Structures are given as structure tokens and as C-alpha cells.
Amino acid sequence: MTARRLQILDAAAELLGEKGYARTSVDDIIERAGLSGKSHFYHYFKSKEELGYEVIGRQFDLMADRGATVLRDESLAPLDRLAGFIDSVVALQAENGGKGGSPFGTLSAEMADKDERFRLRIAQVFRGWSAQIQALLDEAHDQLTDDADPQRLARFIVATLEGATQMARLKRDPTVLSGIALDLKRFISTNQRRTETA
Amino acid sequence: MTARRLQILDAAAELLGEKGYARTSVDDIIERAGLSGKSHFYHYFKSKEELGYEVIGRQFDLMADRGATVLRDESLAPLDRLAGFIDSVVALQAENGGKGGSPFGTLSAEMADKDERFRLRIAQVFRGWSAQIQALLDEAHDQLTDDADPQRLARFIVATLEGATQMARLKRDPTVLSGIALDLKRFISTNQRRTETA
DNA sequence: TGCTTTTAGGACTCAAAAGTCCTATATTAT
DNA sequence: ATAATATAGGACTTTTGAGTCCTAAAAGCA
Numbered sequence: 001m002t003a004r005r006l007q008i009l010d011a012a013a014e015l016l017g018e019k020g021y022a023r024t025s026v027d028d029i030i031e032r033a034g035l036s037g038k039s040h041f042y043h044y045f046k047s048k049e050e051l052g053y054e055v056i057g058r059q060f061d062l063m064a065d066r067g068a069t070v071l072r073d074e075s076l077a078p079l080d081r082l083a084g085f086i087d088s089v090v091a092l093q094a095e096n097g098g099k100g101g102s103p104f105g106t107l108s109a110e111m112a113d114k115d116e117r118f119r120l121r122i123a124q125v126f127r128g129w130s131a132q133i134q135a136l137l138d139e140a141h142d143q144l145t146d147d148a149d150p151q152r153l154a155r156f157i158v159a160t161l162e163g164a165t166q167m168a169r170l171k172r173d174p175t176v177l178s179g180i181a182l183d184l185k186r187f188i189s190t191n192q193r194r195t196e197t198a
Numbered sequence: 199m200t201a202r203r204l205q206i207l208d209a210a211a212e213l214l215g216e217k218g219y220a221r222t223s224v225d226d227i228i229e230r231a232g233l234s235g236k237s238h239f240y241h242y243f244k245s246k247e248e249l250g251y252e253v254i255g256r257q258f259d260l261m262a263d264r265g266a267t268v269l270r271d272e273s274l275a276p277l278d279r280l281a282g283f284i285d286s287v288v289a290l291q292a293e294n295g296g297k298g299g300s301p302f303g304t305l306s307a308e309m310a311d312k313d314e315r316f317r318l319r320i321a322q323v324f325r326g327w328s329a330q331i332q333a334l335l336d337e338a339h340d341q342l343t344d345d346a347d348p349q350r351l352a353r354f355i356v357a358t359l360e361g362a363t364q365m366a367r368l369k370r371d372p373t374v375l376s377g378i379a380l381d382l383k384r385f386i387s388t389n390q391r392r393t394e395t396a
Numbered sequence: 397t398g399c400t401t402t403t404a405g406g407a408c409t410c411a412a413a414a415g416t417c418c419t420a421t422a423t424t425a426t
Numbered sequence: 427a428t429a430a431t432a433t434a435g436g437a438c439t440t441t442t443g444a445g446t447c448c449t450a451a452a453a454g455c456a
Contacts, residue, residue: 036434040433110220
């Protein structure tokens, strides 16, 4: 029923990740999705903009799922989960070989200014990640130093990962990302109090 | 002689910062720059692409200057200069009220995939910043712990600032940036050895 | 003053890309 | 079987935006 719709959504997600929103034409999407005739596309989506909006939403769910899997793995201690999450971001980037990366980084920067609706949606994604990380840090509260503010720290982690992803794309060098991830984990550990460990 | 040219360049820098490259038309630039007639524009620039390339170059010089002023202020200790630099990035963002921000964040994400030439230019800008910070960290080498790798650290700082700037834009909330800047400075201080201070 | 070059402007061409119309083939239900 | 509906496709219209052509007014120079 909606198989074709999903096909279009997938094709669009790929293309938007590769080339960005503005430089991806509806015809490109149609070709990649393997359908011909533009009205066919417009049968499923009201407009290109509507499609973009949906792609972002889906990407959000995808990334959130991916994050949640690691961040809520009850078998690990909170801070180990966080380290695992950071590693998974590095791995994801490496998978895509830098090119494309998370279809998120590019999109967010490009579309946020285009439309208030887009901006809010993207901000919501960021908020979702920060919130998950923050919850985790709250959970690990007694293992953290007193001056470690979970909300601020969570934002810091998200911002650093985002910036690092973008930098890695730009340099076409995945080792950049892993280097930054290393320092990020080091930073987190400096917010741990020594006492509890021993 | 080139007054008009500069006028166009300035107008373009503004617009590209606000709306990005793809969504800024040559006509927009012409209007903002206060000239009429497209050929007039093409008298000064070979193409829109050429203009974009120049704007990036100029923005680089601008940011580099701004950075260099703080980062090479001999009257301050290296690590204090670094803190000052971070503060100046926060201040710059606050000035522009989030909107627009450095015309750099948006541009880099959008244009990097457009053209290899753009990508390299932008990567060069990032490299420039990292290099300046790295030089500073090298200078402060004896005040740093042994496991602090200047190059890696410099990249970390640049990536975090870039990610933070983007996040602040997205949330339209400058306090996000200052919070992250605070943690960033805290992080840097954890790479300082205690001994020298006393 | 007359000649050349720079600066300026309007009207146009051309290409790309968003979106519509109208027709055809499956699919399903009665 | 047939009417109704979902799926598919091609050809068209319209808009937008990059880039060109051709003319006019200043500004320097002889």
C-alpha cells in the first residue's frame, strides 16, 4: 500500500544526504526511486517541501532509535553506555565513508533557515538526543563531580559530535572524528569523581 | 575602483549567511547591493560560483584576523589567550543574535558537497584555525599534561565550537553557546598540569 | 573638444526544475 | 463481468533564476 511511498522516502533520504535539499531535484528522486512520471510522485507527496519535512522526521526516528539502543542498554553502567554511544556515532560515519555521513548534519544546516517549520523539527531532534544523554547523566549523577551539570554536559556532547561529524566530512578523513571522540570520552571521565571507583 | 565590487561582496556575504548559497539568487544580491541590471553584476564577477568562492575566501580572512588578534596577543599567557578566543566566538554569535551567525557554519555544510574546490577552501579554513590553536598549545606545551596531544586537542576545540555555533543557531538561543564554551574551557583546564601553577 | 574605457541599466534568452493534466493499466469489490 | 479506486506514466505549463546582448551615461585622457 505504502511500499512505493517508502521507496520514495528512502531514495530521497539518500539523495538529500548526498547532495542536500536544494540540489536534489524531484526528478532525481523519481529516478533513484525507480518510478517515471512526476505526477506519480505528486500522488504520494503534496510537494517537495512536504517530502523534505517527512525525511527529516524519519531520519530523526532512525537516529533516535540507534541512539536509544545503546543509551538504554541496561546491562551496562550509564557512563559505559555513553562511551558506547559515542563509538557508534564514529562507526556510523565510518560506514558511510565520510561522504554523506548522517544525512542529518548537512540537512540541518541547510534547511534550518529555509523554513521555521524545518528549524523547529531539527531543533527537536537535537533536543531529543540531549535529553536522552541528559537522562543518562542524571542516572549516573552520584558518579559525577558536583560541578558537572547534566543538561549543559549533554549539550556539550551533542554539539561536539555534530561539529566533529561535519569536520570529518569536510576533511574526508574519518580519523578526525575518532580523535575527537577520544578526547570527548576523556573529558567525560574528568567529570567522574574518583571516590566511587575504588 | 572596486568600491562597487566590495559592496557586492558584502551584500553577498550577508545574504549567504542568512539564507545559504543555493537559496540566494543573483537578483537578491543585486537588490541588496543596490544596483540594478544583472550585467552590471557580471561585469564584476564571472559567475555566481566565482562570487561564492570569493565570499568564502574573504570570510576566512575576516575570521582568521579576528582569531589571530586574540590568539597572538603576547601580553597574555597562551592558555588565557585561548580562553579569550573562545569568548570572542561566543560574543560574535551573540552580536548577530543567532540569526546568521558566522556566515561560515551554514556555508561550509552546504557548499562542501557542491564542488570540490569549495570543499578544499573550507577545509583550509578549518585547518587554519586548528593550526593557530595548535601553535598556541605547542607554545604552552610545558603547562600541559603528557597525554594532551596539541593537534588532536586543537581539532577538538574547533569542532566543538563549530557544533556549538550551529546548535545555538538552530535553537535561536545564545546561552547554549556560552554553556558549551564554559565546559570547553573546563576541558582545556583538565589538560593543564597542576605542578607549574603553584 | 573629441575619443576611449569604465560603470550602469534594462530587456532578453535559455535551462532547469516544480508542479499540473490527462490518459492508461492494475486491483479490488459488488 | 463491471464499476470504482489505487497505481502508474508521459507530455505539458509555469516559474525561477543564471547568464547574455545591446545601449547609455560618466570619467579619464588626448
